[in-house]
Amino acid sequence: MSFSPASPEASSASHPLAPYGWDEGWEAEFTPYAAQGLLPGRVVRVDRGQCDVVTPGGTVRADTEFVVPRDPLKVVCTGDWVAVDPGGDPRYVRTLLPRRTAFVRSTSSKRSEGQILAANVDHAIIAVPLAVELDLGRIERFLALAWESGAQPLVVLTKADLVPDATGLSYLVDDVETTAPGVQVLAVSAATGEGVDVLSAVVSGSTSVLLGISGAGKSTLANALLGEDVMEVQATREVDGKGRHTTTTRNLLVLPGGGVLIDTPGLRGVGLWDAGQGVGQVFAEIEELAEECRFHDCAHGSEPGCAVLAALEDGSLPERRLESYRKLLRENQRIVAKTDARLRAEIRRDWRLKGAEGRAAMEAKRGRIR
Known part of the structure; x- marks a missing residue:
């Protein structure tokens, strides 16, 4: 199917932000802000009241002072689409566009606050390491938050090369599939490349967030999907298979096959939030x-x-x-x-x-x- 150059679909497809997920829906949402002379952008990183925003003219650093709400779930987050000043020093984020989805967890079991981890996500990739015994209860917890977010969950069993035989791997996949009805389960090895092409095809053209505990192999998996060593990787402890937080911020990265990936730090606690x-x-x-x-x-x-x-x-x-x-x-x-x-x-x-x-x-x- 072809579109005329004047059609909204053709306009959004040729937009400089199209590789980051810009489409006719976001274009329509942004119309009133375009009339004000503001620029559209997607947040690729947030750090202490400031954020990196990719705009049609490139990535800019912007202050979030004008969008500091009382509700912690409405703060600027990686994956948000925003309207920013066209120039100035400093630049400011002026508003957030309405989110389509949001992955939220409870910050603490003793507090009634939620924390948003990623916004406008299509796939929630839950990385589960096969280097240690499966924790099915934790997988169910991640899945509950993923379904509640509005994204499509996907369980990726990482480090599949550490399972000694194909039969054992098949049993592990079956166990997780029983735990995750309606969810695709993939066994992947970034070391050998097993399953990486299938995962790349699934997330192509969409926004995906990569979630899991420390040592789950998220950064290694991110590098495999990106086709280059972008994320720093550290070895896990042999005693319990746990790792240190290699990723310290949530970063949005463009995938070579189309779509974007949000990598997140390892999560020690995954508390439910109205799920x-x-x-x-x-x-x-x-x-x-x-x-x-x-x-x-x-x-x-x-x-x-x-x-x-x-x-x-x-x-x-x-x-x-x-x-x-x-x-x-x-x-x-x-x-x-x-x-x-x-x-x-x-x-x-x-x-x-x-x-x-x-x-x-x-x-x-x-x-x-x-």
Whole structure:
């Protein structure tokens, strides 16, 4: 299909920012700011109140003073599309364009603040090292945040060359696929090149963010996708397979096959942040079973007619999956309750009700004993 030079599609495709993801949608969003004489740009790095922004004329350093909100989720982030001053020293970011997606985690389990890690992402690549034992619970946690962000998750099992045989590798891939319904799982080795071409094809032409713990091989994988050693790489410890934070900032880099990649520092903690829908998508089979329970508000504890417990008893639902599901739901509820007064009140009422039922049961038991 061809477009005339005057068409919006042709205009956006030939735009200097097209390699960074500029399209007719962003062009339409930017129209009012173009009328003000501002320049469009994409944030490729943020550092202490300033950011590097790639614009039609090249990369500029800009101050974020005019877009410092009270909400920590609205701060300038790598991957954001912005409007910047056409000149001046210093230059300023004047506004953020509305985000299409945002990957957010909780900064701490004891605080009710979220931290945005990347914006306007199409694929969330979760790097999981095969140099150490798989932590399926951590994978489920990453997946919940990825689904909640609006991006398409993708699990990449790195360092596949360290698995001694093909059969063992196949079992590991099967385990993760069971843990990640609806998600593509790729075994990749940056050392041998295994799977790198497949991953490159999947993320081509889109914005991808690379996530994982320290030592997951993110920087090595980024270099393999970029086709050159752009990111510094450090060896992991042999004792536990962990590594130091080679990447210290979130950087947006253009991929040779088209699209861009946001590399991120290793994450020690991955706290949920209002990720109820994401948790439900990770545990889709449990959510589907819950629809068959006798009671619509079934807690899957000891209620009669519980389809979830029935699946647990017949072995079709692994106990580990159910426990992980319960754990993430509880954690997410606590986080949401910190910022939602109505939900806090509901939780307190539930606690009081359960407490009263427990006391009544104890009193009845004492009466029988007497």
